[in-house]
Amino acid sequence: MKFLILNGPNLNLLGLREPGIYGTGTYEELCRLIAREAARLGVEAQCFQTNHEGVLVDKIQEAYGVFDGIVINPAAYTHTSVALLDAVKAVSIPTVEVHISDVSQRESFRQISYIRAACLKTITGHGFRGYVEAIEYLKAHLENR
Numbered sequence: 001m002k003f004l005i006l007n008g009p010n011l012n013l014l015g016l017r018e019p020g021i022y023g024t025g026t027y028e029e030l031c032r033l034i035a036r037e038a039a040r041l042g043v044e045a046q047c048f049q050t051n052h053e054g055v056l057v058d059k060i061q062e063a064y065g066v067f068d069g070i071v072i073n074p075a076a077y078t079h080t081s082v083a084l085l086d087a088v089k090a091v092s093i094p095t096v097e098v099h100i101s102d103v104s105q106r107e108s109f110r111q112i113s114y115i116r117a118a119c120l121k122t123i124t125g126h127g128f129r130g131y132v133e134a135i136e137y138l139k140a141h142l143e144n145r
């Protein structure tokens with residue numbers, strides 16, 4: 001089973017960026033955690049981060065026929081991007097939305113998620129563990145289908 005782990009804008013600055021909200025772990029540490037947990041679960045996970053919306057769309061499109069599932073933290077594009085919603089709908093790859101912080105407890109503009117409508121599940125506020133939970137969820141979903 002192959003999973004694509006997509007992270008959107010400013011998540012490359014994890015550790016530096018608002019540590020009171022996102023914690024002190026870096027993006028590299030997140031990728032190492034994902035690699036370790038993927039190995040434990042016997043799945044393949046490929047991490048990718050970009051600050052650009054169109055690059056996320058490209059990655060989702062390129063995942064068609066290559067990856068069995070997508071874990072995506074679209075970051076700020078969560079709250080603005082119809083293009084990401086349409087891309088996930090277009091490829092129909094089982095997808096889980098992840099947010100490190102608990103967006104439900106934050107500003108009103110963070111209460112909208114366009115991509116959510118195309119996702120099997122949303123995990124928010126579980127920190128880096130949320131990505132691992134998303135992989136576990138997708139693995140179980142694919143095994144039971």
Ligand code: DQA
Binds near residue numbers: 102
């Ligand atoms: C985030 C929450 C978003 O509102 C924010 O724009 C981010 C990160 C999170 O992981 O908690 O960049 O997606």
